[in-house]
Amino acid sequence: MKLENPLPLRLPKDTSDAAMVGRMRLLLSTSCLLTLLIDPEAMGKQDMFSRLAFLAYTLQSLLLYMMAQKSALARSKTVCWLDVAWFALIVYVTGGGSSFYYLFFFFAILTASFSYGFEEGARFTLASSALFAVTSLFAQNEVELSRVLLRATFLLALGYMIAHWGGMAMAQRARLALLHKVSQLSNPRFGMDRTTSSVLEHTRQFYRASSTILLMRDNNSEHWSLRAASHANAGRTIQANNLNDAAAAPLLAFGPEQIVLLTRPLHWLRRRLRLRGYDTERQRWAMLPDAAGVTIAELLDARSLISVPLPLRRGTGRLYVVSQRQDFNRSDALFLVQIAAQAFPVIENIELLDRMASEAVLRERERIARDLHDTTIQPYIGLRHGLSAIRMKASNSNPLNQDLDNLLNMTTQVVHDLRHYAKRLRGEPELREPELLIALRRQAAQVRQFYDVHISVDTVGELDVSDRLSAEVFQIVNEGMSNICKHTTARQGFIELACKAGQLTVRIENECLGPPVLDFTPNSIAERAAALGGVARVQRGQHNNTAVQIVIPV
Structure with missing residues (x-):
């Protein structure tokens, strides 16, 4: 069964955020314009060009505010870059390095960081600092270089912190969306295989991983069940493969309760394997011997991987997330523990319900087959014997012979059909169709x-x-x-x-x-x-x- 185009892991964006940003942009631009009109001396350097710049930015802010709820362009990344350009122009026309309007760059950094994540926030931070330094150096007034450097450094430091917090907020939104999706997938009517496959595939997409591997075993089973979700089988129901203890041993090299993170950070221009384990009692990470990490990394062709135990009541198992292109971090590993805690106890219950339902259906079919044999087939057999006896007593010239033969053939066919139906109820033949x-x-x-x-x-x-x-x-x-x-x-x-x-x-x-x-x-x-x-x-x-x-x- 194909499951193409899975539901997105991101929660829908609230347009009220765009409206709030539009209101704040309009408030900033209007306050600057009013200050310019009320107390022009407080603005420092100002001329006709600076007045036109403030007026144009205010008009653009008003237009964007009016379009915030209707147009996607008003909520796009382009608007943030326009803000940066406007702020650079405002800083330039109001004195360069001595202008206190450099603080407006934080508005663009905040908007980009909390709307698009850490990477965009960092780009806006670097661009804002660079533009502030350039406009300060090219402004037509003398300014202390130390002040320019101090303010540029302040933009970099505080901008990076804002970008980091914005990235964390975006990551939390994505994680909440994934947990919400996992809770929706954990539905008994979907079945064990379908639910497990969907959880593995959505986890792989969230981490942008090469594969997710699930290894489980019930306490009453002798074999391990292995499922692996990758780009090759994306959107398909993953059937379990049975493994013996020897085949599953490489994936069980870590402790039964150990959370493991394997990375390859750059060290002297080459990537060096680093294996960490999380101590749940002390709640801190500790280095582990590299030998087990080398083996599992070569087996799974992994640049980075996370391995966490499964919180199962009637079994044991581990979940792996493997990447060939990027490194995971400690936060990723701890969140995978939350995914396992959210999904797999429910999956275990679904498996139990499926087993109970299958056993109940089998017992009910056997009961119906026995009742069918005792209450329906036997009377028909008696009826067929009675008809056969009457036919044998009838003379060859009896006009009812044809009708008796038809009834006898009909009862024989009905007995055959009922026996075939009872046999199917017991599940003896293999069904070729659903x-x-x-x-x-x-x-x-x-x-x-x-x-x-x-x-x-x-x-x-x-x-x-x-x-x-x-x-x-x-x-x-x-x-x-x-x-x-x-x-x-x-x-x-x-x-x-x-x-x-x-x-x-x-x-x-x-x-x-x-x-x-x-x-x-x-x-x-x-x-x-x-x-x-x-x-x-x-x-x-x-x-x-x-x-x-x-x-x-x-």
Whole structure:
């Protein structure tokens, strides 16, 4: 099953931030313009060009404030760079190094840092310091070089701190978004494999890692289960591979409760492996012997990796995040512990629920098979014996012989079908198609028999959904078939199921002799879809048909 285009890990941006920034920009520019008009001597050097500069910046600030809620351009990075350029011009026309308007550069640094993260904040810090120094040196007045250097250094130091804090705020937003996504993925109806695959893939995308590796073992199992998410299998359900103790040993080289961070920082122009472990009791990092790190780094072809234990109640395991291009830091390692604590106890419960549900289904099937044999098959066998005895007593010239033979053949066929059904209930034959598809085609055959409405059932790609979701989807499609039979005059229908981009799409179409009817909502189907987190809508189908499309996240 493909899960292309996963949901983004970033929370949606609030446009109220852009409006607040616009208001503050307008407040700064207006206050400067008013100061220039009220007390021009306090502004230092000023002439007609400086007045025009202040007026133009105020008008631009007013325009950006009016566009903040409507235009994406007013919230873009370009506006921050325009602020830097304006502030450099204002500093230049008000005296260069002696101008106290150099403090306005912090406005641009704050906006960039808390909107775009540490890297952008650092770029704006460097650009602001450089522009301040250049404008101070080229301003047409004498200024002390020490003052210029002091103020430029002040911009660099405080700007770097702002960029760092802004980057931390952005990282916290992304981490909250990932934890929110993980909590959404931890849903029992998605199943163990689907949930685990999604958690591994979203974790890999968050860390921009090459792969994420999960190694788990239940206390009652002899083998380890290994799952690995990488760019090659991105968006697909990852099936577990079984490993024995010897094969899993390299991934278990660290202590069962040890949090490990491996990096390769530059040291004398070459990268040197550094292995750290986190002491949970002392809450500090300590260096570990490099031997285990070298082995695991060569095995996974890793430049940097994080390994954390899994907080499982009925088993043990480790989670690895591996990168071939970048180094992780200690904060990344500690956050991975939070991801494991959030997701994997729930995944463990999902596995337990799946196991209990499967065992309950098996026991129920065995009970139904026994009841079917005792209460239905045996009476039919007795009926067949009775009919056979009556047929043997009847003379060859009896006019009811043909009817008796038909009844005898019918009861023989019914006994054969019931035995075959009971055998399938016990799970003896291997199903070649998903149970949902088999059930829907059986239902379509009954609709054709009773209503003379021909409904075809088809799938696009692989149909991989859990049993619980299959039961809900069957009820939705069954309701759609019933609607075609009861509320339309159609003699042909079409049902298509497809799993793509992390969604199950069900399309129910019926032929329409006139224009398609689109101004209605199938309430029962819409309510069932909404209960599963999906939506149902009526559309124009192929050949002018009426189509109901249901989209459910899986």
